[in-house]
Amino acid sequence: MAMPVGPWADRGYPNPDQMVPPEVQAAAERVMARYDMNVAGMTLITAKSDKGGAIWKLETDRGPRSLKLLHRAPERSRFAVAAQDYLVRRKARVPALVTSKKGRLYSQAGGKLWIVTDWIEPLQPVSKVDLAGAQELCYGLGEFHRRSRGFIAPCRARRASRLYKWEQAYRKMAVKIGWFRNLGEVYQDVPGSQALLDVVDKFAAQAWEAYQRLQASPYRKLIQRGESAWGLAHQDYGWSNGQRGPGGLWIIDLDGVAYDLPIRDLRKLISSTMEDAGRWDVEWMRGMIDAYREANPVRRQVLEVLLVDFSLPNEFYKNVKEMVFRPVEFMGMELEPVLAQVATSEASKWQALQELAQVLGVSKA
Structure with missing residues (x-):
């Protein structure tokens, strides 16, 4: 009988990501x-x-x-x-x-x-250094979302859906940020703990406020349209999974697709782009959203939920959550540079979101 295929990272191979067993x-x-x-x-x-x-x-x-x-x-x-x-x-x-x-x-x-x-070739990444490249990526994402509408999962498949789980995900983030505070208090003698304790309450408050804003937003009304009406989100979309090829932008690595509000992909893409740039730029954000809407027109209510999703402390949570698995090592070696990077981005985020809300004509972030 053939052996089952499973993870091999911890099986002693010298370069486990460059070979297979x-x-x-x-x-x-x-x-x-x-x-x-x-x-x-x-x-x-x-x-x-x-x-x-x-x-x-x-x-x-x-x-x-x-x-x-x-x-x-x-x-x-x-x-x-x-x-x-x-x-x-x-x-x-x-x-x-x-x-x-x-x-x-x-x-x-x-x-x-x-x-x-x-095997699609040639494929090449779009430019990261100018807005036109980001817009190309967003237009391709909008096309993908629009064409995914109407998909119905086959009976033998496990239906993958995040459409109805946004409130649960927001609440989970808020609770886990509370865990970060607990770890900082338990390991107060570890370098980095005080830097965490200085900011964690601010981010916990942001998470709970975003949770309340989501409940008051059009989210619940939107999801009543059902999964197939919204279609699929890629869930891991970015500069490597969307590349220029024959006829336009190609999207690859689809094994994580799930039913969802499509703007979750757009929010992740914009957030990561702003984080990489070190500041939130309203011109880039608006340009990326406009390019997306050109391919997949979305109404004001969807943009309201997009602004709510931006208001979560996504960047803080994404960069700090690994601390739960190795708190002493993470706080001692990695936490302070991570918090410094988040603080740099945070300095421009909220003003940019306020301006974006005004230019989009939606409720303030």
């Missing part, structure tokens, strides 16, 4: 034999050794293709595979799935699902 390579070869293609070469592009996933580029007699080991449970992966096929049929620029000799969209081996897709 023998049982994974053997499973890949079994999977490739199920497709109508002759493989002349395969190159490992990336591996997720902590999750048990991998991507290869294949050189075949049918042209270059991709072989991907999906690390999630098969029921969850079926949702993503069906979503990708739906998007292809809706003329979205996502890699087309290659069917097996038996006409299936995926193959199963080692307890995981595998897919073969077209």
Whole structure:
């Protein structure tokens, strides 16, 4: 019996993200034999050794293709595979799935699902240094969201949805920021703890206020439209997963897609762009939103929820949450530089959000 495929990060391999274990390579070869293609070469592009996933580029007699080991449970992966096929049929620029000799969209081996897709080339990242590149990325995201509407999950798939979980996620963030305070108090003798205690109450207050604003926003009314009406969010969209290719912007790595309000992807993209820049720039934010709305027009109520989502202390939480797993090491070695970076971004965030709310004509952040 073939060995199951699982994470291999902690199994003693010297470069676990640059190789796969023998049982994974053997499973890949079994999977490739199920497709109508002759493989002349395969190159490992990336591996997720902590999750048990991998991507290869294949050189075949049918042209270059991709072989991907999906690390999630098969029921969850079926949702993503069906979503990708739906998007292809809706003329979205996502890699087309290659069917097996038996006409299936995926193959199963080692307890995981595998897919073969077209290898899109050439692909190149859009520019990070000017607004035009960011707008190109946002326009492509809007196209993706618009074409994903109407998707209905197949019966054998585990329906992936975050549409109805925003209030739960906001509350969870607020509670966990309270945990950060507790850790700072427990480890007061660790360098960095005082820097945390100096700011944590401010961010906890921001999280609870955002939670209350979400409850008072159009969110509950919007989600009543249902999952298929809103379609899918990528959940991990960024400068590497959206790239310029034949005919426009292509979106790749779809295995994490889920039903959601689409502007969650847009908020994450804008927030990370502003964080990388070190300051919140209203011109960039408005330009990115305008480009998105050109491809996927959204109404004022959706923009109101977008402003609420910006008001969460997302940057603080994202950069500090790892402290829960290794508090002493994190506080002693990493926390103070992280807090300094967050403080730099925070200095311009709130004024920018106020101005953005005015130019968009929505409730103030």
